[in-house]
Amino acid sequence: MISNERRTIWPHSYYTQFFVGLVFLIIFEKAMSTATAEELLSQSEVTNAGSIVISMESYVFSPSEMTVNVGRPITLLLDNQSFLVPHNFLLDDPSGVRILEADIPSGESQTHVLTLAEPGIYSFYCDKQLLFFPTHREEGMEGRLIVQ
Numbered sequence: 049m050i051s052n053e054r055r056t057i058w059p060h061s062y063y064t065q066f067f068v069g070l071v072f073l074i075i076f077e078k079a080m081s082t083a084t085a086e087e088l089l090s091q092s093e094v095t096n097a098g099s100i101v102i103s104m105e106s107y108v109f110s111p112s113e114m115t116v117n118v119g120r121p122i123t124l125l126l127d128n129q130s131f132l133v134p135h136n137f138l139l140d141d142p143s144g145v146r147i148l149e150a151d152i153p154s155g156e157s158q159t160h161v162l163t164l165a166e167p168g169i170y171s172f173y174c175d176k177q178l179l180f181f182p183t184h185r186e187e188g189m190e191g192r193l194i195v196q
């Protein structure tokens with residue numbers, strides 16, 4: 049008798065805790081996103097240095113626009129500064145073909161060396177998504193790399 053009661057009550061309590069935890073995480077992520085997005089929106093940078101640090105936060109790349117030289121190797125340091133949120137860096141060439149796909153867990157960074165042989169506008173974005181919320185790209189996490 050007693051063990052039957054426990055069997056029905058315990059799973060209910062577990063799912064409630066899980067759900068409350070999930071709601072907390074969603075609210076936390078949403079709350080953190082507003083301040084940073086406003087601070088860092090539409091930053092632009094022109095570089096000839098051959099090396100670019102791109103900071104990733106919820107939901108913005110900083111800088112979100114940069115100009116680089118055609119045919120010259122560039123080093124991208126992708127730095128995910130989010131506390132909890134994983135991001136990715138997807139880069140498409142001017143004809144829309146994916147040329148780089150990098151997953152960066154929260155708090156980590158990665159380095160990628162690229163040589164962009166074709167001039168034009170390359171777009172980059174993050175397509176991560178939490179549950180039913182819009183993708184990070186739809187939240188504003190996108191930018192462009194101008195190759196000339």
Ligand SMILES: [Cu+2]
Binds near residue numbers: 134136176
């Ligand atoms: Cu993202």
